[in-house]
Amino acid sequence: MGQVIVITSGKGGVGKTTATANIGTGLAHFMRKRVVMIDTDIGLRNLDVVMGLENRIVYDIVDVVNGECRLKQALIRDKRFDNLYLLPAAQTKDKTAVSPDQMKKLCEQLKEDFDYVLIDSPAGIEQGFKNAIAGAEKAFVITTPEVSAVRDADRVIGLLEAAGFEEPKLIINRIRPDMVKKGDMMDINDILDILAIGLLGVIPEDEKIVISTNRGEPAVVDEMSRAGQAYRNITRRIEGEDVPLMSLDVEPTLFEKIKMFFGFRSKR
Amino acid sequence: MDFFKLFSKEDVASKEIAKERLKLILVHDRANVSPKFLEMIKSQLINLISDYIEVEEEGMEVKLTRIKKDEEEEDTTVPALVANIPIKRIKNIARV
Numbered sequence: 001m002g003q004v005i006v007i008t009s010g011k012g013g014v015g016k017t018t019a020t021a022n023i024g025t026g027l028a029h030f031m032r033k034r035v036v037m038i039d040t041d042i043g044l045r046n047l048d049v050v051m052g053l054e055n056r057i058v059y060d061i062v063d064v065v066n067g068e069c070r071l072k073q074a075l076i077r078d079k080r081f082d083n084l085y086l087l088p089a090a091q092t093k094d095k096t097a098v099s100p101d102q103m104k105k106l107c108e109q110l111k112e113d114f115d116y117v118l119i120d121s122p123a124g125i126e127q128g129f130k131n132a133i134a135g136a137e138k139a140f141v142i143t144t145p146e147v148s149a150v151r152d153a154d155r156v157i158g159l160l161e162a163a164g165f166e167e168p169k170l171i172i173n174r175i176r177p178d179m180v181k182k183g184d185m186m187d188i189n190d191i192l193d194i195l196a197i198g199l200l201g202v203i204p205e206d207e208k209i210v211i212s213t214n215r216g217e218p219a220v221v222d223e224m225s226r227a228g229q230a231y232r233n234i235t236r237r238i239e240g241e242d243v244p245l246m247s248l249d250v251e252p253t254l255f256e257k258i259k260m261f262f263g264f265r266s267k268r
Numbered sequence: 269m270d271f272f273k274l275f276s277k278e279d280v281a282s283k284e285i286a287k288e289r290l291k292l293i294l295v296h297d298r299a300n301v302s303p304k305f306l307e308m309i310k311s312q313l314i315n316l317i318s319d320y321i322e323v324e325e326e327g328m329e330v331k332l333t334r335i336k337k338d339e340e341e342e343d344t345t346v347p348a349l350v351a352n353i354p355i356k357r358i359k360n361i362a363r364v
Contacts, residue, residue, distance in 0.1 A: 190283065
């Protein structure tokens with residue numbers, strides 16, 4: 001029996017889909033797990049594009065719950081890893097095309113066959129969010145170090161706890177160590193203090209994410225990518241390994257080197 | 269004194285501003301109080317007090333905020349409902 005994990009955020013554009021793609025690929029490739037990812041963003045599907053599988057879609061989640069095809073027919077096998085699958089969202093329907101009960105049934109079915117069922121949630125806290133969390137046992141909340149994103153994460157954590165999720169875990173995305181160092185970006189501890197939940201991982205801002213999304217190949221398999229490294233660490237933590245946070249130190253800039261040379265020390 | 273600080277425009281790191289704003293926003297979000305609710309409290313407070321004290325209604329302010337839990341620990345704050353009620357006149361009935 002596998003486990004069902006929902007990846008959600010409240011705010012849009014903080015990296016839910018990218019996180020789902022990378023964690024799913026990481027669990028499949030590095031941990032050799034059988035993984036299925038479900039895109040529940042009906043009407044605005046994107047996980048297929050991030051995975052580079054957009055040309056292979058025949059059936060989608062709405063077809064499955066309406067009984068227009070069998071579940072197996074709608075699952076798309078990843079182009080590189082044969083133990084990784086995607087159940088795409090419908091692009092032409094809306095969020096009411098699926099009900100929370102149908103999601104529950106679907107997740108029950110999928111966890112018989114897979115070690116991990118990862119659910120990519122839509123932004124917002126309405127019907128689509130309720131569908132996304134309906135069949136899940138665990139929740140990962142993703143945020144960026146911005147006031148608006150952390151605020152929405154707080155709201156979502158409250159809703160998850162009210163829905164019976166015991167310990168949602170936090171992923172902090174797009175941290176810029178250089179800005180944190182200058183005191184111009186909230187750091188990990190600032191955010192953890194405010195949200196008061198456990199940390200699953202921290203992803204540094206990384207241009208490689210843009211490049212990998214252009215290609216439709218998640219950065220987690222890119223050995224050179226810092227964000228990829230962070231996602232590899234997350235997949236190991238999900239599997240129960242104790243992996244320390246990667247160092248986010250930045251090289252001192254030339255200006256700082258000059259300051260150090262003259263003996264000025266930063267107070268921070 | 270940090271010589272290089274002379275070149276920086278703002279004294280407070282912007283993340284401190286972000287943190288303070290966020291904490292205050294979350295006090296409201298978590299308490300789930302609307303401005304309408306605060307207005308309700310305000311008008312009921314006026315009703316209650318005006319028998320004894322004439323208050324300046326325009327200057328009155330009721331808001332959710334955060335206060336230090338105790339004097340020594342700077343970092344631990346708790347949510348608080350704070351009412352600022354400017355007094356015009358204390359009515360005779362109050363001076364028993």
